[in-house]
Amino acid sequence: MLSFPKPMRECSAVAEVILRNVTKTFGSHAALDDVSMTIPDGSFVVLLGPTGAGKTTTLRMVSGLDTPDSGEIFIGGMSMQGLTPAQRNVAMVFQQYSLYPHLSVRQNLEFPLKSPLLKTPQKAIDEKVNAIAEILQISHKLDNKATALSGGEMQRVSIGRALVRNPQIYLMDEPLSSLDAKLRADLRVELKNIQAKSGATLLYVTHDQIEAMTMATHIGVLEEGRLVQFGSPREVYEAPVSVYAATRLGQPRINVLPARLFAGSPDRAQSIGLRPENIVQGAGEDALVTRVEHLGDQTRLHLSFKQHALVTVTDPHTGFRGGETIKIQPSKPLFFDAAGMRIA
């Protein structure tokens, strides 16, 4: 495991980030609708939500690339109103188009350090750039043109360009999405290590559930510009506020069935949410096995229960076959009302 050279934050200022009633509309579409959120100093906050939920817009608000129509943003207790991105001292990793194509890899990594904001001495620049290149395994490509890299290498350089700095907060917009599985896993661990060691604050957008669950100290669930839940990964997973929040996490996805299929549901419950691992086999009511998927570490059973499809996981060496009938019953069910909000 590679280690990060030095604590990244020499300044000891508290980098707590607060969004207070932030609203932003583009045309008639509300990209962010009255979002309030506190990102504690040193936390790793992951934003979840489908495309258009406002994840990237949130990053752009904090960075200063866009300004809220109403509401305020504070970093380290200071209002960011009217401050340019440079004045806010934030680092951002973009999803794409992130490297300066006319510069070499080294020049790209040096670029933020050479800014009028930091004016780093050349010796310090070299040290930092070399250290980061080592971590991201791009040392041998430092003198290449940025455009001569593969997609994965480009993305590593753009992550590196954020990491060479010492900002109040790192903003990352799906930084690992274009990488292959192995590198993604490596960098995931590495990013988490860097964050844990340096105590840096991160605001991170991803679609990847493993990234969210493993790296986050907090998860924010966005739905059509509104923040519907904010809490620890376990909280969001085990106690989602709504069907929507529940479907953000979990692989395979949570089964949502009409509540009336199960006896003992609360009166107001319209639907019941069952995580695949919370379906107990061997007792309860009959379900038909329609398909068996062996994934190696686990086996997924596709069931037909009272004409409704659902998925559960079972022992990897299960002897079940398609066409068999098994007995199932729910454990730890989540009940939702007609509007999809959780009631129990």
Place this chain on the structure above:
Amino acid sequence: MSSYSVTEPSARQKWFAGTLVVLYAVITILPLLWIIGTGFKSPSDAIAYPPKTFFEPTLEGYVNLFTTRTRVTEEQLKEMGEPKTWYERLVRKDGLIIAGPSRFPERFYNSVIIGFGSTVLCIVLGTAAAYAFSRFKVPLKDDLLFFILSTRMMPPIAVAIPIFLMFRSLGLNDTHAGMILLYTAVNLSLSVWLLKGFIDEIPIEYEEAALIDGYTRFQAFYKVVLPQAATGIASTAIFCLIFAWNEYAFAVLLTSGTAQTAPPFIPTIIGVGGQDWPAVAAGATLFLVPVMVFTILLRKHLLRGITFGAVRK
């Protein structure tokens, strides 16, 4: 750059295409070669009929281009003794002596100042305007852009008389500043439109990244946008320079002395006893050189510039 998915042309297609290119090259290069050749002919060879393809080269045309000469009597010629330089010898065999330098170097210099001056101004203003149109919310943007384009729909010479009168009352007649302003005004619409196209193609994410990396908007423009727009700027500069360099009508109308450019001057080179075609050809040849050098220096950008934006990525 994107890859092209076209099938390899057959040998016959390649021959056909090659032949067309060669034919086109010959057609365009021939007049040029003729002018360059004429510059090295003697005046009698230049007007010989049938035209001479092979001739004895002489520098008479170039000497005549750079000098003014007067006719002297044979006695006077004898009194002067042996000519001291090769060019004096060349002139004296026609019974002439060199009276002084011609005005060609001055006119050439004017062309350089006015041509390059207006090109630089055009690029600076054009880039700034194009960047603003490309990146900022400008009220009435489309109307403004169309208005800028529409200034090009009218042949510039149509407003020659108003401009002449305006220049006279402003004291811009026959000044370098006046000509630079005029050529910039004519070229600016082209420059704004071309450069806007190039800047539109540069993703805004680069500037945003630079803003976050601690740079101001102007620094981001300077360090990130400009280097990437280099191709577009180079090709636009060539178009602007070629127009300003070759412009004839306004130069005739608005300049006569101090600010006269080479185009109106070259045809006025009249030799002793008839048009001095070799001198005119020599002037035209030299006049070609700066634009040629400029274009060759920027040709890599020019080629990329012409195809830029034509290919969807």
